[in-house]
Amino acid sequence: MMADVSAEQPSGTARWTFLASPSLIKIALLVVVAILVLGPVIVLLRASLAPQDVLPFETSAFTFANFRQIFAGNDTFTLLTTTIAYAGGSVLLGVGAAALVAWLTERTDMPGATVIRVFLFSWMAVPPLVIGFGWVLLINPGNGALNVLARAALGLTSPLFTIYSFWSLIIITAFSVFPTAYVMLGGLFSNMDPQLESAGHVHGSRSFTVMRRITLPLLIPGILSVGIFMVMIVVQAFEIPFIVGLSAQIRVLSTRVYLLASPTTGIPNYGLSSAFGVCLLGLACLLMWVYFRCVGTGEKYRVVTGKAFRPRRQKLGVWRLPVTCIVFALFGVMILPLLMIFWTSFTASYQVPSLAALGSLSFDNYSRALASPFAQQAIINTLVLVFASATLVMFLGSLIAWFSVRDRGLAARILDVLAFAPTAIPPVVMVIAILLVYIRTPVYGTIWILVLSSVTVQLAFATRTMTSALTQLHKELGDAATVCGASWWTSFRCITLPLLRVQFLSGWLFVAAHTSRDLTIPLVLMTSSNVVLASAIWMMWDFPDLPGAAAMAVLLVLGLLVIVLPVQILATRGRSGA
Amino acid sequence: MLKVSHLERTYPAQPGGAAVQALKSVSLSVEQGDIFSLLGPSGCGKTTMLQCIAGLETPDAGRIVIGGETVYSRDERIHLPANERGLGMVFQSYAIWPHMSVAENVAFPLLQRGRNPGREQIARRVDDALAMVELAGYGNRSATQLSGGQQQRIALARALVHKPRLLLLDEPLSNLDAKLRDTMRIELRRLIKSIGITAIFVTHDQVEAMGMSDRVALMRAGKVIQVGTSKEIYLNPHSAFAADFMGSGNLVACTISDVDNDRAVTTTPFGQIQAKVAAGLRAGDDAILVIRPNAPIIHTQPVDAQGDLAQIPGNVSSVTFLGEKIEVRVCLSGGYDFVVTMNTFEAPVEGQKVYLTLPAERCIVVHKDHPVSSAARSVDLEGLAA
Numbered sequence: 023m024m025a026d027v028s029a030e031q032p033s034g035t036a037r038w039t040f041l042a043s044p045s046l047i048k049i050a051l052l053v054v055v056a057i058l059v060l061g062p063v064i065v066l067l068r069a070s071l072a073p074q075d076v077l078p079f080e081t082s083a084f085t086f087a088n089f090r091q092i093f094a095g096n097d098t099f100t101l102l103t104t105t106i107a108y109a110g111g112s113v114l115l116g117v118g119a120a121a122l123v124a125w126l127t128e129r130t131d132m133p134g135a136t137v138i139r140v141f142l143f144s145w146m147a148v149p150p151l152v153i154g155f156g157w158v159l160l161i162n163p164g165n166g167a168l169n170v171l172a173r174a175a176l177g178l179t180s181p182l183f184t185i186y187s188f189w190s191l192i193i194i195t196a197f198s199v200f201p202t203a204y205v206m207l208g209g210l211f212s213n214m215d216p217q218l219e220s221a222g223h224v225h226g227s228r229s230f231t232v233m234r235r236i237t238l239p240l241l242i243p244g245i246l247s248v249g250i251f252m253v254m255i256v257v258q259a260f261e262i263p264f265i266v267g268l269s270a271q272i273r274v275l276s277t278r279v280y281l282l283a284s285p286t287t288g289i290p291n292y293g294l295s296s297a298f299g300v301c302l303l304g305l306a307c308l309l310m311w312v313y314f315r316c317v318g319t320g321e322k323y324r325v326v327t328g329k330a331f332r333p334r335r336q337k338l339g340v341w342r343l344p345v346t347c348i349v350f351a352l353f354g355v356m357i358l359p360l361l362m363i364f365w366t367s368f369t370a371s372y373q374v375p376s377l378a379a380l381g382s383l384s385f386d387n388y389s390r391a392l393a394s395p396f397a398q399q400a401i402i403n404t405l406v407l408v409f410a411s412a413t414l415v416m417f418l419g420s421l422i423a424w425f426s427v428r429d430r431g432l433a434a435r436i437l438d439v440l441a442f443a444p445t446a447i448p449p450v451v452m453v454i455a456i457l458l459v460y461i462r463t464p465v466y467g468t469i470w471i472l473v474l475s476s477v478t479v480q481l482a483f484a485t486r487t488m489t490s491a492l493t494q495l496h497k498e499l500g501d502a503a504t505v506c507g508a509s510w511w512t513s514f515r516c517i518t519l520p521l522l523r524v525q526f527l528s529g530w531l532f533v534a535a536h537t538s539r540d541l542t543i544p545l546v547l548m549t550s551s552n553v554v555l556a557s558a559i560w561m562m563w564d565f566p567d568l569p570g571a572a573a574m575a576v577l578l579v580l581g582l583l584v585i586v587l588p589v590q591i592l593a594t595r596g597r598s599g600a
Numbered sequence: 601m602l603k604v605s606h607l608e609r610t611y612p613a614q615p616g617g618a619a620v621q622a623l624k625s626v627s628l629s630v631e632q633g634d635i636f637s638l639l640g641p642s643g644c645g646k647t648t649m650l651q652c653i654a655g656l657e658t659p660d661a662g663r664i665v666i667g668g669e670t671v672y673s674r675d676e677r678i679h680l681p682a683n684e685r686g687l688g689m690v691f692q693s694y695a696i697w698p699h700m701s702v703a704e705n706v707a708f709p710l711l712q713r714g715r716n717p718g719r720e721q722i723a724r725r726v727d728d729a730l731a732m733v734e735l736a737g738y739g740n741r742s743a744t745q746l747s748g749g750q751q752q753r754i755a756l757a758r759a760l761v762h763k764p765r766l767l768l769l770d771e772p773l774s775n776l777d778a779k780l781r782d783t784m785r786i787e788l789r790r791l792i793k794s795i796g797i798t799a800i801f802v803t804h805d806q807v808e809a810m811g812m813s814d815r816v817a818l819m820r821a822g823k824v825i826q827v828g829t830s831k832e833i834y835l836n837p838h839s840a841f842a843a844d845f846m847g848s849g850n851l852v853a854c855t856i857s858d859v860d861n862d863r864a865v866t867t868t869p870f871g872q873i874q875a876k877v878a879a880g881l882r883a884g885d886d887a888i889l890v891i892r893p894n895a896p897i898i899h900t901q902p903v904d905a906q907g908d909l910a911q912i913p914g915n916v917s918s919v920t921f922l923g924e925k926i927e928v929r930v931c932l933s934g935g936y937d938f939v940v941t942m943n944t945f946e947a948p949v950e951g952q953k954v955y956l957t958l959p960a961e962r963c964i965v966v967h968k969d970h971p972v973s974s975a976a977r978s979v980d981l982e983g984l985a986a
Contacts, residue, residue, distance in 0.1 A: 043681075501656050502695035504682045505768075506758065507712035513683075516708075520699045 044510040048425055048433055055422065055440045058478045062455030063447070066303075069296035069458055075289060078296075078458055088297035105274040105305075108263070109256040111192040116199025117207075117249045121241075123349060124204055128211040130336045132346055139208070141353060143590040145201035146532075147582035148360065149539030151556055152575045154265035155563060156359020157194050159366060161185045167362060170374045186270035195262050197356055199252050206251070210244040233336075247316045254309040257302070258448035260542045275302045276450045283454045284546060292458060299451035310446045360579070367572035387573035397574065400558035403469050404538055404578075407554055411476035412533040416526055418477065419484025420492075420519060426485075427492045428500070441485040449479050453546040467549040475543045480533045487532075491525035492518070531589055535582055601798045602630040602653070602766060607662035609648050622648040623659065624822040630815075635792055635799045637809040640819035641845070646802045647770060649819070653800060654689055654768055655682030667765045683712065688759030688797075689768040692775065694751045696743045702754055703739035706730060709762040729757040732791065749780050756788070760795065767792065767799040773808055785811045806846050810834070818842055838878050839967045843890040850938055852889040856965060859883050864965050869934035873910045875963035887965045893927070893941040895962035899955045900948070910958045914938065916948045930954060 069078040073085055092098050123142075127135040160168050161183035172182040184190065218240060219232055260276040268277060279302060282295035338345055365375050368383035391397045419441070426438035444452065456475050460466045465474070499521065503513035519526065544557035553561065555578045562571035609623040622645045630636040638646040651657035653664060655671065658679060664672040666687075671680040688709075697705055706726045710717060717725075730736050733753035738746070743754065752772060759767055772788070773781045789812050792799050803809050809816050810830035818825045818833060826833055826842045837843035840851055854866040856877070864877035866889050873889060881887055903911065914930040917937065925941045928948060932938050940956065948954060 498691040498695040505689040506709035507683045
């Protein structure tokens with residue numbers, strides 16, 4: 023019996039198996055994650071305490087000059103209040119609308135709920151960059167399409183709308199907050215135990231009273247925590263304030279950090295930029311703390327249980343038609359900037375949409391864009407960036423998840439915390455810190471520094487996705503492989519990963535979508551050789567070659583939709599089937 | 601074949617809890633070819649024990665030797681990883697990998713540690729293993745299409761295909777329904793015996809342990825209470841816990857008035873009774889008298905009590921029909937409620953006067969348990985009464 027086992031001698035590869043031992047992998051992971059996450063943070067702190075105009079490695083001087091400068095002027099106070107007003111305003115609007123629409127689609131008999139759901143879930147395929155440009159084309163005071171139309175129709179002399187105002191910025195941002203908030207709130211609304219409301223009805227309350235006295239108070243903690251989470255996101259957001267806000271002279275923290283590090287004229291002021299970055303980091307951490315406090319108190323209102331309920335649906339009655347019209351009109355407004363970009367991509371030079379211009383439309387911009395080596399390079403770079411970073415980060419996230427779920431030692435806990443930390447670090451701050459770390463290395467200027475940055479920024483999401491997936495996987499499945507003689511690595515590769523393939527794939531798609539639409543990372547780290555689609559669109563827009571930029575933007579959106587839409591339709595079908 | 605000595609394992613305290621001592625210096629020895637059961641209530645450390653043997657859990661101290669090879673020793677700083685111990689294991693959830701076919705599941709152990717015996721060899725051994733568990737021809741099925749009983753047999757085929765030196769079974773029958781469990785128990789024992797492999801079997805069900813194993817280790821709170829064949833533990837338990845866990849019984853608090861060799865005279869609420877005595881008990885000790893429900897001989901008329909026979913009168917207070925047997929509660933003098941089982945066809949009526957005859961060799965006096973245990977038992981007794 024035993025002779026049989028020993029007769030099958032391990033082959034030569036067994037020599038290397040010690041490399042796959044879990045403790046070695048754990049140490050390697052710790053080192054990698056520490057370099058990815060802690061490295062930039064330490065360099066950022068160092069740079070904020072270094073004299074201005076010097077790279078942090080090139081000096082040994084420590085100074086508080088940057089922070090003194092920040093807190094000396096009135097400028098900073100204005101910056102802070104603007105940031106908070108901007109984030110608060112857009113979240114109030116966006117989350118409010120999302121809560122209303124979530125209630126309509128999940129808890130009433132409004133028609134078209136599935137379409138709305140697929141639409142809003144797929145909205146993550148639309149880059150904020152493209153939306154920003156679309157709005158600029160729509161309502162800039164000079165030749166914005168809506169303004170031109172309004173002038174022609176109403177005979178006005180002054181523009182009806184202007185994009186370059188605080189309110190426009192807030193409303194445009196609210197439109198980008200809306201889909202994310204809806205995704206987060208949808209589950210909250212549909213999973214609420216209907217018995218809580220039935221109890222109200224049974225005890226004699228009218229529908230409106232039940233909603234006001236029972237449904238709303240129960241949902242408030244959930245809506246509040248989504249709101250705080252979104253404030254955190256908006257404070258960190260960079261792209262829309264950058265595209266829309268800068269021309270209007272509306273400065274928020276994130277754009278300030280960027281402009282100091284990459285000014286249009288003059289030399290970068292890394293010291294002051296880092297100091298502002300530290301402030302923004304502090305604000306983000308504060309919001310994160312508030313968020314966790316809120317989620318904590320929300321626990322006592324745990325109406326969202328794991329059980330799948332079939333919630334009671336409110337009949338809208340006579341309100342059914344008007345409400346449906348308003349909601350779909352809202353989506354119409356949401357799509358307008360996209361349509362505008364779409365129109366522009368077919369024009370030879372930008373012109374306001376009209377029947378007369380219809381004849382001059384052509385695919386020239388597309389063929390021109392696709393023929394240019396610049397665009398081809400951008401497309402190839404985008405593909406490399408998306409595939410490499412999504413695959414790497416999901417793989418890294420899976421490994422970290424395994425240790426934080428199965429190992430639970432001290433090292434595993436440190437790993438978990440480190441992987442979660444990037445959530446609180448605003449991407450623009452993180453990227454500038456990464457720039458400071460790698461600017462003197464050969465990695466800088468290649469596509470791989472973009473990969474590295476995307477991996478760092480998406481690490482928290484990947485780890486959380488895989489952690490929640492792994493906790494649902496029975497431990498014995500992996501143990502069985504180990505007892506069968508499989509090494510840790512074989513067990514992970516042949517058993518754990520294949521069993522989590524669905525979550526791995528959906529996480530991969532999410533990361534891929536967010537990496538390809540992101541402008542922050544490519545913009546800060548841009549050199550002539552690592553241009554991706556997002557930064558190419560920005561460059562063409564800035565050049566200005568509006569039709570070319572529009573054509574590239576349409577290509578990017580279409581590429582993203584091809585990935586995202588089928589998945590969302592499948593997911594929605596699976597949901598209604600269950 | 602397997603030698604475990606002074607094994608210790610303490611789980612570190614979780615936030616908001618205390619450290620749990622799962623194994624307290626446990627020693628065991630299992631002979632080649634035996635089916636050995638680790639039996640005990642949940643939380644007694646039996647699963648931790650199995651995990652330590654498998655290598656999935658690292659003990660804090662002690663020594664484990666499998667077939668002459670030390671796989672764990674703290675003093676010698678030896679810890680062979682689970683994948684190098686050459687064992688087979690059947691898990692409670694079966695742990696059949698749903699993304700592989702039946703054949704791929706079973707072939708998995710043959711391909712590990714750099715082995716690759718070749719395509720034909722693998723196919724032959726997988727077929728042999730499947731035939732052994734009577735699932736020949738199921739190789740191409742998806743593992744998720746199988747029933748619970750079939751999945752369990754796949755798990756067994758996978759655990760045996762690489763001819764391990766030791767087979768570990770972690771509550772393999774607990775996920776099956778009652779009827780299937782009975783057939784699988786007999787089937788499993790026949791199979792393991794026909795291969796001749798040594799098997800360690802973890803269960804919390806004493807019927808399973810008795811039906812499956814050659815020897816049983818009764819565990820409780822991280823310690824081995826008693827080791828022996830199931831018959832030995834059932835008939836000669838050392839403690840009230842062992843008596844109670846290995847089957848139902850009337851546990852009567854008593855005082856030992858006299859001990860003579862292996863016999864004792866005890867004083868109980870319903871009179872003096874002669875019984876066998878567990879080692880270490882002396883006259884004057886407070887102890888527990890164990891009388892199995894099927895031990896008393898029941899008469900409707902008084903008979904001559906001779907020699908070591910005790911005869912106690914009582915009134916039938918309730919009769920519960922259970923099919924193969926009936927459970928009769930008899931109210932003895934002193935108000936003691938006594939449970940006996942009787943043949944279905946000899947049921948007495950409620951209120952009838954009966955006489956219980958208790959031969960000394962059917963009764964045993966055992967040690968009282970530690971305070972922890974008596975609390976646990978009184979809960980059990982309450983459950984029984986309800």
